[in-house]
Amino acid sequence: MSSGSIGGYIEHHLSNNTLELVEGSSFWTVNVDSVVYTLITAVVFLGFFGYVAKNVKSGVPSKSQNFVEMIIKFVNEQVNDLFHYQSKVVAPLALSIFVWVFLMNFMDLIPVDLLPGAGQAIGIKHMRVVPSTDLNITFGMSFGVILLVMYYNFTKKGPIGYAKEYFGHPFEGPNTMMKIVLAGPNMLLNTVETIAKPVSLGLRLFGNLYAGELIFMLIAVFTLGYGLEHLLSFGGIVMIIAQFLLGLMWALFHILIITLQAFIFMMLSVVYLAQSHDTGH
Amino acid sequence: MNIGITLIIQMVVFIVVVLITMKYIWPVILGAMEEREKLIADGLAASDEAEIALKKAQDEADGIVNEAKGVATEVRESANKMANKIKDQAKSDAIAEKERQMASAVAEIEQEANRAKEELRKQVSTLALAGAEKLLNKEVDPKVHADLLNDLVKEI
Numbered sequence: 001m002s003s004g005s006i007g008g009y010i011e012h013h014l015s016n017n018t019l020e021l022v023e024g025s026s027f028w029t030v031n032v033d034s035v036v037y038t039l040i041t042a043v044v045f046l047g048f049f050g051y052v053a054k055n056v057k058s059g060v061p062s063k064s065q066n067f068v069e070m071i072i073k074f075v076n077e078q079v080n081d082l083f084h085y086q087s088k089v090v091a092p093l094a095l096s097i098f099v100w101v102f103l104m105n106f107m108d109l110i111p112v113d114l115l116p117g118a119g120q121a122i123g124i125k126h127m128r129v130v131p132s133t134d135l136n137i138t139f140g141m142s143f144g145v146i147l148l149v150m151y152y153n154f155t156k157k158g159p160i161g162y163a164k165e166y167f168g169h170p171f172e173g174p175n176t177m178m179k180i181v182l183a184g185p186n187m188l189l190n191t192v193e194t195i196a197k198p199v200s201l202g203l204r205l206f207g208n209l210y211a212g213e214l215i216f217m218l219i220a221v222f223t224l225g226y227g228l229e230h231l232l233s234f235g236g237i238v239m240i241i242a243q244f245l246l247g248l249m250w251a252l253f254h255i256l257i258i259t260l261q262a263f264i265f266m267m268l269s270v271v272y273l274a275q276s277h278d279t280g281h
Numbered sequence: 282m283n284i285g286i287t288l289i290i291q292m293v294v295f296i297v298v299v300l301i302t303m304k305y306i307w308p309v310i311l312g313a314m315e316e317r318e319k320l321i322a323d324g325l326a327a328s329d330e331a332e333i334a335l336k337k338a339q340d341e342a343d344g345i346v347n348e349a350k351g352v353a354t355e356v357r358e359s360a361n362k363m364a365n366k367i368k369d370q371a372k373s374d375a376i377a378e379k380e381r382q383m384a385s386a387v388a389e390i391e392q393e394a395n396r397a398k399e400e401l402r403k404q405v406s407t408l409a410l411a412g413a414e415k416l417l418n419k420e421v422d423p424k425v426h427a428d429l430l431n432d433l434v435k436e437i
Contacts, residue, residue, distance in 0.1 A: 021286065026283045026285055027283075027284075027286060028286055029285050029287075030285075030286055030287055030290065031283075031287040034287055034291075035287060035290055035291070035294075039294065042298050046301055046302070046306070049302070049306045049310075050301075050305060052310065053309040056310055056313040057313065058313045058314075058316035058317045058320060059317070059320075061317075065310075068310060069310060072307070072311060072314070073314070088303065088308075089299070089303060092303040092306070092307035093299045093302070095302055095306070096299050096302040100298060134287065135288075136284060136287035136291055137287070137288075137291045139288050139291075140287070140288045140289070140290070140291025140292045140294075141292075143288070143292055144292045144295040144296055144299075147292075
């Protein structure tokens, strides 16, 4: 880093590579790097799983098939534990969320300057390699899930059933009078809940990964902007060792976080979908 | 940080990814897994069945072997009996043969003895005649003394 400014370094790393489709409009700005890396991870996921599905054998499985079956079995068990209805959508949705979000998060373990540095070498100024540190991406998925939840709310419960639930819960009045009185608070609570679901789902993933990425950047700052003569001095070597150890520790810990966040995103999606199927209120 | 068109793009990509997984990945792999489960269950059931069949076959074989053993014992017993019978028969045959031969031998010996006696008698008579001749210094006419000689022969 020639600038040597820590603030500049981090700000540079947190800037997306943007493309304005409409001049000056923030809404019509595409985060090209986020889109490209989500597509790459999607292709990796679909390519690997599709390859295995194409060569699938019901006899003795190959190693790659064994690996894929292990993941599918794990996801299937989790879905069956939480979701007790017949659905052709929920389990595949859970699988794609789990693996795809994991792959997006995994980009965080690639050294923080590697891909952006390579990008700069071929003239790309800004690049953020972890799609799940972009709110657009996490909200894109959580809104997708919530759209499906709303669709099921209407189709499984019916508009009247859904309205009854919306105005009649969580406070249940003992008679018609009380029911009318309680409809207002119920509606308020349910509205908050309906909005909170996708927002918390998207924000949780974003927050965890954004913080993780930021810590990788802060660790990278240890040796940032120093010349070779400083790095070879005693203080410089201490800094190099400190950066190495902290980076190693955080990366090891981060393996847990990225898996856990992918898992949580999947589980919550399944839980929300199960609630939307639940007509027993 | 800008929320915008990227979110919509991601939503569309998300839906496409889920649809592809739903259509081409999940059912295929899960189907294969279920098929294998069924295959293994069938295999285990077949092995149970085979075990039962094996036990049945073993029992049957044991029955046949036991039956054969019984038959073999019977055969051996009757063979022993037959052998003893044959042995006894042979023994009695041999004894009869021995007795027959002994009898014929005795008869032969008797005959031989008789013949020898006869010979002896003749020789004695000749000897007696020769002795008498010597005693009498005279020739004895066998014809003349035939009666005498015959009496002598009888006495011997």
